[in-house]
Amino acid sequence: MIEITGLAKKFAVDNPKKLSEQEQKDPRLKGKFFHSVQDVSLHCDSGQVLGLLGPNGAGKTTTLRMLSTALKPDAGDIKIGGRSVVTTPLVARKSIGFLSGATGLYGRLTGRENIAYFGQLHGMSKAAIKTKIEELASLLELETFLDRKCDNYSTGMKQKTAIARAVIHDPELVVLDEPTTGLDIMAAQTVLDFIKRLKDSGIPVIFSTHHLQEVSELCDRVTVISQGKTGFDGTLQEFEALVPGSLNQSFLSVVKRSNH
Template identity: 75%
Template sequence: MIEIKKLAKRFAVDNPKKLSEQERRDPRLKGRFFHSVQDVSFSCDNGQVLGLLGPNGAGKTTTLRILSTALKADSGSIFIDGEDVLQNPIVARKKIGFLSGTTGLYGRLSGRENIAYFGQLHGMSKSQIEQRIDELADLLDMHSFLDRRSETFSSGMKQKTAIARAVMHKPALVILDEPTTGLDIMATQTVLEFIQRLKADGTPVIFSTHHLDEVSELCDRVTVINQGTSCFDGSLDEFKQLSDGNLHHSFMQALAQGESYVASV
């Protein structure tokens, strides 16, 4: 289980005069600091999939990067199976599989070599690495390109390889930042089926997306972030009840509620 409470993160603005007009109007800009994440809270139990929604610039990626320990929070708490992520980031990393918005593969290495390298970083033996790569290649339909240099890969091949690398060590929590962006229909379906498999195995999954059909297909819970604040956190059914059952309408309603809350504070 993962539990996040009152997460906050701000960034220093070196030269406010260089900000765009839209950035200057953002209420999160306070003096020489931009408060990307102000107050984000949500939880996800084992075997659940949580969809993280929000407009561009809402703070979703910053939140996920904090969860992955790539960024350090200014305040708040994160616990994974009772482990304090903020106090023990090195230990916590062993529990987390993180796919960022960019695949970051080593182009001169094959897909197999990219994945195996991360297995070595996690202390896996050669036999464990070989067995796990074969398992993931079956699940993600990777055998046809696994031994090619990754610099020759299509977007879908790169994404599948990056996902396999992220879950190589069988993490206790999987975090995916827009995992289907730029993928064709077949590659997207493979990724969605893999998330379903993680769910069936009892692994909690948190993924950000702009595709509400993916939320409908996969998610048990939904969290909506707007202007760095979680303005909705609940079950998929509760999210649907914000409107007439249309997820687009529910999303817009959650944003409206969040903006009313921010204006009243």
């Protein structure tokens, strides 16, 4: 189970006058600080998938970076299985599989070498790494390019390899930041099917997306972040009920309400 309560994070702005007109009008800009995340709370139980929604710049990626321990919150707490990510980041990091917006693969290494390297960082044995890579290669359809250097990969190849790398150590929680962005229909469906398998295995998954069809297909829970605050946090059914018949309108209603 993952539980986030009262999360907040601000960043110093050296020269507010250099910000765009839209950024200068953002109510989160207060003096020389931009409060990217102001008050975010959510939870996701074992075997659930939570869709994290919000307009561009709402604070989703900052929230996920705090969840991954890449950033330390200014306030609030994040607990995975009762353990605080904030107070014990090194311990918590072992239980998280995180895919950021950029794959960050080492281009001179093959896909297999990239995945194996992260397995080694997590203290896995060579035998365990080999077995897990073969399993993931089958699930994510990596076999045809796994031993090619990543420099020559397509966007879909890179994304699927990065997902395999993120889950090589069998994490307790999987966090995916827009995992299907830039993928063709076939590659995107492979990723969605993999998320369903994680769910069936009892692993909680949090993923941000702009595709509401993915939310309808996968999610048990939905959280909408708007201007750095939780505008909605509830079940998919509760989200659908906001404006029956249209997830788009449900989303827009939350954003509109949050901005007033």
